[in-house]
Amino acid sequence: MFKQRVLTALVLAPLALCAVFYLPLLGFAIILSLAFLLGAWEWSGFCGLSKRRLRAGYVVTTAGIMALFYAFTPLTGELSSNTLLLSMLLLGAAWWIVAIILVLSFPRSQRLWAGSDWRRALMGWFTLLPAWAALLFIRGFDYDTSPFYGAWLIFALLGLVWAADIGGYIVGKPFGRTKLLPKVSPGKTLEGMLGGLVLVIIVVTGLMIWLDWPGQAVHWYIAAVLLTVLSVFGDLSESMFKRVAGKKDSGIFLPGHGGILDRIDSLTATAPLYALLLAFLGKQFL
Numbered sequence: 001m002f003k004q005r006v007l008t009a010l011v012l013a014p015l016a017l018c019a020v021f022y023l024p025l026l027g028f029a030i031i032l033s034l035a036f037l038l039g040a041w042e043w044s045g046f047c048g049l050s051k052r053r054l055r056a057g058y059v060v061t062t063a064g065i066m067a068l069f070y071a072f073t074p075l076t077g078e079l080s081s082n083t084l085l086l087s088m089l090l091l092g093a094a095w096w097i098v099a100i101i102l103v104l105s106f107p108r109s110q111r112l113w114a115g116s117d118w119r120r121a122l123m124g125w126f127t128l129l130p131a132w133a134a135l136l137f138i139r140g141f142d143y144d145t146s147p148f149y150g151a152w153l154i155f156a157l158l159g160l161v162w163a164a165d166i167g168g169y170i171v172g173k174p175f176g177r178t179k180l181l182p183k184v185s186p187g188k189t190l191e192g193m194l195g196g197l198v199l200v201i202i203v204v205t206g207l208m209i210w211l212d213w214p215g216q217a218v219h220w221y222i223a224a225v226l227l228t229v230l231s232v233f234g235d236l237s238e239s240m241f242k243r244v245a246g247k248k249d250s251g252i253f254l255p256g257h258g259g260i261l262d263r264i265d266s267l268t269a270t271a272p273l274y275a276l277l278l279a280f281l282g283k284q285f286l
Contacts, residue, residue, distance in 0.1 A: 012263075016158070020139070021151045025075075028139055033066055036132045038260045042250040043124035046241045048117045058121060065129060075133070076140035079279035085133060089279075092130020092272030096230065099127075099237045099269075106184050106240050114244045127237070131268035134275035141278060157227075157274050161266045163203045164196035164228045171195020180232075185239035193232050200228045223277055227270045234269025238262070 019031045040062040044055035073084045080086065102109040113119045138157070141150040172192020180188040204224045208217045238261055242250060250259030 017155065020154050020158075021148065025136075025140055025143065029070060029075075029136055032132060032135055033063070033070075035260060035264070036066075036128050037063055039128055039250075039264060040124065042259045042261045043128065043241075044121075045247065045250070046124065046245045047120040048245070058124075062125065062128070065125070066132065069129075069133065070136075073133075075136045076143050079137065079275075085137060086279075088130050088133045089137070089272045089276050091126065092134065093276060095123075095126040095130065096233070096269055096272070099123075100233050103181065103184055103233055103236045103240055106181070110240075110244055120241070123241075127268050131264075131271040134271035135267075137275050138271070138278065153278065157267070157270060159203065160200055160224060160227055161231050161270060163199045164231045165266065166196075167199025168192040168196035168232075170199075181236060184236050184243065188232075188236065188239075193229075196232070197225065197228050200224050219281060223274075227274060230269045230273060231266035234266040237269065238265040 019028060023031060037059055040059045041055060044058040047058070049055045049058060069084070069088070073088075074082060075085065079089070102113075113123065135154065138153050139150040141153055143150060169192070172187075172189045172195055175195075176189030176191045178190040179186065180190050180193060201221070201224065204220055208214070208220065238250065242248070250261035
């Protein structure tokens with residue numbers, strides 16, 4: 001299983017980075033949308049939708065929302081003047097505050113949503129759509145000045161999420177003893193979370209040294225800690241929904257990794273906040 005997981009990652013990571021750096025904005029939007037629509041298909045399995053036509057209907061509805069949003073919302077330029085995009089990102093950030101509360105109070109919290117298919121469907125849209133919009137916005141960030149600027153920003157977010165995941169695995173697997181939230185995810189440990197956070201701090205410190213300690217370094221560290229903790233709750237949130245749905249993995253699309261949602265859960269949690277930080281702190285953050 002571990003070997004299969006590594007081989008899949010070795011294939012997926014370069015493909016993802018090639019899509020981020022070398023596809024034009026429209027091509028990137030298409031590939032990103034397809035990935036998130038696969039995620040929507042998997043989420044439909046969390047909603048108690050057993051019939052394929054109902055699951056397909058959820059995906060088609062998601063695609064329709066994406067298409068309308070993309071058609072009528074400029075994804076480049078100033079966020080402060082883009083009311084619809086700003087609302088979507090703020091919705092995403094607000095949802096993750098709610099999601100963290102639901103995770104921390106699980107299993108009691110499931111009484112509020114587990115018995116309702118439509119509530120779980122809405123939660124899927126709150127999870128997927130703001131993250132999708134955030135990644136499109138980040139990729140187009142300052143695009144007229146430098147077509148690769150947004151690509152490097154996405155690479156930085158991916159690097160943070162991957163570092164948190166790798167650090168958590170390296171430390172949590174051999175040394176994890178204290179269960180983080182065993183009723184949500186028995187495998188997650190406090191030691192693993194701290195290991196991920198330490199590796200993220202090491203990576204950020206290395207970047208700061210390379211950049212000769214810019215004046216905004218404090219912003220980087222604060223953002224890194226917030227996003228790392230949020231990435232953990234992205235994982236835990238998906239584990240919560242899988243547990244209620246009686247699933248070990250979200251899907252079978254990725255050998256050794258489970259489904260698409262199993263790979264992008266941390267990204268769905270971190271992308272909206274990351275986009276808001278970039279938009280409102282701007283050059284002070286960068």
